[in-house]
Amino acid sequence: MKQYKTIVRRKSNRIYVGNVPIGDNAPISVQSMTNTNTEDILETVKQISDLEKVGVDIVRLSIPSLKAAESFKIIKKKVNVPLIADIHFDYRLALKSIKYGANCLRINPGNIGNKKRVSEIINAAKDKNIPIRIGVNSGSLEKDILNKYGSPTPEALVESAMKHVEYFDSLNFNAFKVSVKSSNVFLAVKAYQMLSKKITQPLHIGITEAGALRNGTVKSSIGIAYLLLQGIGDTIRVSLSANPIEEVKVGYDILKVLSIRSRGINFIACPTCSRQEFDVINTVNELENKLEDISTPIDISIIGCIVNGIGEAKMASLGLIGGCKKSTLYKDGIRQKNKIKNEEIITKMEMQIRKQAKKYKN
Numbered sequence: 001m002k003q004y005k006t007i008v009r010r011k012s013n014r015i016y017v018g019n020v021p022i023g024d025n026a027p028i029s030v031q032s033m034t035n036t037n038t039e040d041i042l043e044t045v046k047q048i049s050d051l052e053k054v055g056v057d058i059v060r061l062s063i064p065s066l067k068a069a070e071s072f073k074i075i076k077k078k079v080n081v082p083l084i085a086d087i088h089f090d091y092r093l094a095l096k097s098i099k100y101g102a103n104c105l106r107i108n109p110g111n112i113g114n115k116k117r118v119s120e121i122i123n124a125a126k127d128k129n130i131p132i133r134i135g136v137n138s139g140s141l142e143k144d145i146l147n148k149y150g151s152p153t154p155e156a157l158v159e160s161a162m163k164h165v166e167y168f169d170s171l172n173f174n175a176f177k178v179s180v181k182s183s184n185v186f187l188a189v190k191a192y193q194m195l196s197k198k199i200t201q202p203l204h205i206g207i208t209e210a211g212a213l214r215n216g217t218v219k220s221s222i223g224i225a226y227l228l229l230q231g232i233g234d235t236i237r238v239s240l241s242a243n244p245i246e247e248v249k250v251g252y253d254i255l256k257v258l259s260i261r262s263r264g265i266n267f268i269a270c271p272t273c274s275r276q277e278f279d280v281i282n283t284v285n286e287l288e289n290k291l292e293d294i295s296t297p298i299d300i301s302i303i304g305c306i307v308n309g310i311g312e313a314k315m316a317s318l319g320l321i322g323g324c325k326k327s328t329l330y331k332d333g334i335r336q337k338n339k340i341k342n343e344e345i346i347t348k349m350e351m352q353i354r355k356q357a358k359k360y361k362n
């Protein structure tokens with residue numbers, strides 16, 4: 001896909017979550033979080049493996065209890081993708097998770113208790129050479145900061161984050177990334193813009209508690225894309241009240257649209273009208289489902305008639321243009337002699353797309 005805008009990334013340090021680099025121009029990684037009960041080892045491992053199939057780079061798990069930490073120990077041994085342990089309130093759970101192989105911790109230092117406990121976590125992370133995310137959230141700001149600002153504002157989020165950043169700095173711990181999330185897109189964007197000027201640590205960006213699939217996708221896309229276009233953001237998490245697989249797919253779609261990082265098929269399809277010569281909507285949906293396993297980035301256009309069909313087909317890796325009873329196929333911009341019978345479009349296109357993906361696989 002042609003890139004019309006060059007994005008200059010904000011300069012940042014690099015950290016590693018397992019083998020995944022974050023910051024300093026590393027590819028922007030796509031994260032998600034399990035929503036199974038972490039104590040249910042089978043279900044959690046299955047969900048992580050489902051997330052791996054759609055390309056997740058890093059998975060976060062909640063560790064709300066000692067039992068969950070014990071399960072985490074076993075889960076960690078059964079999966080390949082780097083895991084982040086998400087800890088609130090109880091610093092002992094953080095220490096256990098580090099001991100049990102977490103590749104990174106996410107903490108909100110404000111709710112961990114006193115500085116001594118936070119410093120114990122930092123020392124343990126240093127010993128194991130793993131990073132930490134300082135995760136500040138507009139829904140759980142410290143009381144004194146909330147009292148000062150009256151409500152969660154961008155300034156309040158940044159002040160909270162900077163308080164923790166300074167403490168981490170004072171302990172000579174540099175392997176951390178920061179997030180300042182809110183469910184309000186404007187608030188989150190402003191907070192990230194402000195924070196990006198104050199520190200050089202990598203930024204984990206996202207719109208928290210964005211909502212269900214449609215609304216959450218729109219909010220996340222607007223917020224994350226707006227920041228990425230300004231070069232802000234080193235790793236992303238789309239937060240949806242939906243199956244976490246959708247978070248990864250939407251995350252990649254955002255990166256794909258911005259030509260930042262591509263994975264899988266980019267379908268170009270028309271909205272359809274009475275000129276369509278075959279059922280475009282059903283065809284695209286079926287092909288999307290059947291071809292989810294393809295990770296090679298390729299553009300495929302599926303257009304209902306010649307009005308826009310030829311132009312799109314010429315720019316795509318494979319392009320189909322609806323015709324009466326038979327449709328025309330373009331491959332790498334060249335019209336193919338053999339047409340496809342309209343009733344065979346799904347089977348034939350699946351075959352053609354798989355061939356093309358194999359050809360372009362690095």
Ligand code: SF4
Binds near residue numbers: 273303304305306308
């Ligand atoms: Fe209608 Fe053809 Fe346009 Fe598709 S490309 S919306 S079928 S006119």
